[in-house]
Amino acid sequence: MEKKLFINLGRCIACRACEVACEKEHGISFITVYEFRDIAVPLNCRHCEKAPCIEVCPTKAIYRDEDGAVVIDESKCIGCYMCSAVCPYAIPIVDPIKELAVKCDLCAERRKEGRDPLCAAVCPTDAIIYADLNELMEEKRRRKAERIVEAQRKAVETLAYFG
Amino acid sequence: MEEFKIGLCPYCGMGCRFYIKTLNGQPIGIEPYPGGVNEGKLCPKGVAAVDFLRHKDRLKKPLKRTENGFVEISWEQAIKEIAEKLLEIREKYGPDTLGFFSSARCSNEENYLLQKIARLLGTNNVDHCARLCHASTVVGLAQTVGAAAQSGSYTDIPKAKVLLIWGYNPSETHPVLMRYILRARDNGAKIIVVDPRKTRTVWFADMHLQLKPGTDIVLANAMMHVIIEERLYDREFIMNRTKGFEKLIAAVQKYTPEYAEEITGVPAKLIREAAITFATAGRGIVMWAMGLTQHVTGAANVKALADLALICGYVGREGTGLFPMRGQNNVQGACDMAALPNVFPGYQKVTDDEKRKHVAEIWGVEDLPSKPGLTIPEMIDAAAKGELKALYIMGENPVMSDPNTKHVIEALKNLELLVVQDIFLTETAELAHYVLPAAAYAEKEGSFTASERRVQWNFKAIEPPGEAKPDWEILTMLGKALGLPKFDYSDVEDITREITLVAPQYRGITPERLKREVMGVQWPCPSEDHPGTPRLHVERFATPDGKANIIPVEFKPPAEEPDEEYPFILTTFRIVGQYHTLTMSNRSESLKKRWSSPYAQISPEDAKKLGIQDGEMIRIVTRRGSYTCRAVVTEDVSEGVIAVPWHWGANILTNDVLDPEAKIPELKVAACRVEKIGGC
Numbered sequence: 001m002e003k004k005l006f007i008n009l010g011r012c013i014a015c016r017a018c019e020v021a022c023e024k025e026h027g028i029s030f031i032t033v034y035e036f037r038d039i040a041v042p043l044n045c046r047h048c049e050k051a052p053c054i055e056v057c058p059t060k061a062i063y064r065d066e067d068g069a070v071v072i073d074e075s076k077c078i079g080c081y082m083c084s085a086v087c088p089y090a091i092p093i094v095d096p097i098k099e100l101a102v103k104c105d106l107c108a109e110r111r112k113e114g115r116d117p118l119c120a121a122v123c124p125t126d127a128i129i130y131a132d133l134n135e136l137m138e139e140k141r142r143r144k145a146e147r148i149v150e151a152q153r154k155a156v157e158t159l160a161y162f163g
Numbered sequence: 164m165e166e167f168k169i170g171l172c173p174y175c176g177m178g179c180r181f182y183i184k185t186l187n188g189q190p191i192g193i194e195p196y197p198g199g200v201n202e203g204k205l206c207p208k209g210v211a212a213v214d215f216l217r218h219k220d221r222l223k224k225p226l227k228r229t230e231n232g233f234v235e236i237s238w239e240q241a242i243k244e245i246a247e248k249l250l251e252i253r254e255k256y257g258p259d260t261l262g263f264f265s266s267a268r269c270s271n272e273e274n275y276l277l278q279k280i281a282r283l284l285g286t287n288n289v290d291h292c293a294r295l296c297h298a299s300t301v302v303g304l305a306q307t308v309g310a311a312a313q314s315g316s317y318t319d320i321p322k323a324k325v326l327l328i329w330g331y332n333p334s335e336t337h338p339v340l341m342r343y344i345l346r347a348r349d350n351g352a353k354i355i356v357v358d359p360r361k362t363r364t365v366w367f368a369d370m371h372l373q374l375k376p377g378t379d380i381v382l383a384n385a386m387m388h389v390i391i392e393e394r395l396y397d398r399e400f401i402m403n404r405t406k407g408f409e410k411l412i413a414a415v416q417k418y419t420p421e422y423a424e425e426i427t428g429v430p431a432k433l434i435r436e437a438a439i440t441f442a443t444a445g446r447g448i449v450m451w452a453m454g455l456t457q458h459v460t461g462a463a464n465v466k467a468l469a470d471l472a473l474i475c476g477y478v479g480r481e482g483t484g485l486f487p488m489r490g491q492n493n494v495q496g497a498c499d500m501a502a503l504p505n506v507f508p509g510y511q512k513v514t515d516d517e518k519r520k521h522v523a524e525i526w527g528v529e530d531l532p533s534k535p536g537l538t539i540p541e542m543i544d545a546a547a548k549g550e551l552k553a554l555y556i557m558g559e560n561p562v563m564s565d566p567n568t569k570h571v572i573e574a575l576k577n578l579e580l581l582v583v584q585d586i587f588l589t590e591t592a593e594l595a596h597y598v599l600p601a602a603a604y605a606e607k608e609g610s611f612t613a614s615e616r617r618v619q620w621n622f623k624a625i626e627p628p629g630e631a632k633p634d635w636e637i638l639t640m641l642g643k644a645l646g647l648p649k650f651d652y653s654d655v656e657d658i659t660r661e662i663t664l665v666a667p668q669y670r671g672i673t674p675e676r677l678k679r680e681v682m683g684v685q686w687p688c689p690s691e692d693h694p695g696t697p698r699l700h701v702e703r704f705a706t707p708d709g710k711a712n713i714i715p716v717e718f719k720p721p722a723e724e725p726d727e728e729y730p731f732i733l734t735t736f737r738i739v740g741q742y743h744t745l746t747m748s749n750r751s752e753s754l755k756k757r758w759s760s761p762y763a764q765i766s767p768e769d770a771k772k773l774g775i776q777d778g779e780m781i782r783i784v785t786r787r788g789s790y791t792c793r794a795v796v797t798e799d800v801s802e803g804v805i806a807v808p809w810h811w812g813a814n815i816l817t818n819d820v821l822d823p824e825a826k827i828p829e830l831k832v833a834a835c836r837v838e839k840i841g842g843c
Binding site for chain 1: 192193195201203204205206207209210211334335338339341342345349351361363364365366367739740753754757798799
């Protein structure tokens, strides 16, 4: 299965290392961290399985590459921003220089060299992970199961103590 | 040609590694390096760590103050004139009229050289900014457990069952450490945060004890009161490994949770719950930083936390420990190298005749000064009074970092000679007679010691700009010009090797080994084949009899309390995207635009009373000065508390009163008033 960019909301510390990293890689940041009272949401292109932007693009500038990333072919983009209009997360923005739609491409250049997208590579708390989602969830379930075992053992011990 | 060179982050004390990406010898970016304590991860400052290196403001030539401002001079002239003036002042007024500020931003070798110069010139007046951050820790831990350092390693954190995070906000100050903290939480650890503000670390806590600034001892004593009352302490550990528990029992008796609630504002029930959670966890780590140490009772605060860990038996085992978290890339090393007025490298007291003779012998002199020197605040005061005539500052910016800015500026202006060696023309350098351009981290070699006592080699990636030179080279030139013995170092490794002879903890930490082992070595390391020490106090404490001292402490209120004229408590904090006095971080466009301007947190109740809207401009006034910034109305602070990030010059407000033991200023509590200016 291909890798996905997964956001673990319970781990974001709002440090914005992802934003700075993205900006270093692309000149502008395609990821934004929104901070609320006790939680933060890093938001970028979700590279949807059923991507409305791909559907709507009149020049077929938006396509899915071999890693499953939804990317914009700059040479075909006409800057109509229909992709922005239909995006459920309001992701595609205007490139200030080229005046064309731009968004996260999962660091296409880095992936070519076998490296992970930079936001995931630097995220200090693994709030952003680039991994196989099913494997990731399996690992998470296993950890939850371990916690259940621990609690169960404790309960048995406590019962034994009280006779 | 594009190259990747292994780098060591120049910001906090975590000790993160990264690759510095260079193109034809110029730094172009950072790339994750998977093999460090940070496992490739970085915070925003780390990601932006090459930004300031080629900034146009970098100092490139030595500067001399003249009637017409600064003029560029040659290195030869600068070093010759500075050496002559230092010797002249020493001749005229005596060696103790000279002072030296060393730097937690410089390598071990550079700190070692600066204190060596001071001592060979005949004075122990050498100190560095640990005075303003962990001086309390140095005193408090030396008296209780005998070693002023983080006792365990980061890898102990995920193994703990409870983390007591006190006056410390790792989400912003050590984001990469949060990786280890969240792993502990994944493993079922409870997280207790003690902080006057609801910080981003509190987001991940099971309990938040939101105390009134400066009441830490009452809270710690009340927790110990509960632990003793409920008999939850580790009896065996206390009997076998500590002394003084009986005195603690008596001392904390009056600190009931109900009494503590009145003073700290933390509900008694929550104090009880936190104490029980902490003591019954089985494995616990206590972590602290400036929120605990920067008080008039700083050293006592640290002792209280050490006591708390000791009575629960939380030292010297896996998943336990005392973790003072270091804020600069080499605070630990600068302390180890004795950029401190009372010790020689390796914490050997200047008053100890035998040790002093030993160091003197290695340095090729008869004897060294035996009278402890002045601390940073004492040197500033002495300069203001005209008793200190010359000050040599390497890589520090006291005009911004020290409390009571106006007083600091007056003191520095009063000096006959002020030399500042730095990478930028800082607010302090602007007042200097001579400014010497130094190389930044990526432009030189040397060793740095991270928070967990991990000594790592800093590899050179690029050349310094203009005529800037590594600090160790500048100090070597100065030492020679001063006519000091044995200053014939030809490369930095010569100094690293000398350190292994002088500092017992560093005996096996040779430059060859550090270059070979990128992960570095944790001191103490007594020989070259020793693997280093991930955990201290395993069998015995570093005290003369091997036992830890439980030292009860009494609460003393902060030096300034709110009154009619100044009705609020002012406290300071730091934010993730800026660093200390902004010298480096604010020269990154990526950081500057995200963390752009000063502000103050004020509670909705207080804002309403004063008619202040969120985002409006306000003026904060203390007995020492006034400061204008934007108001952020937030429930993250309690009524009566005003909190400001200190990076943008808020030290004009802070109190320079000192802890009598640690000589740390009370940066975390002052009385203030708030005036509405209006507008945005």
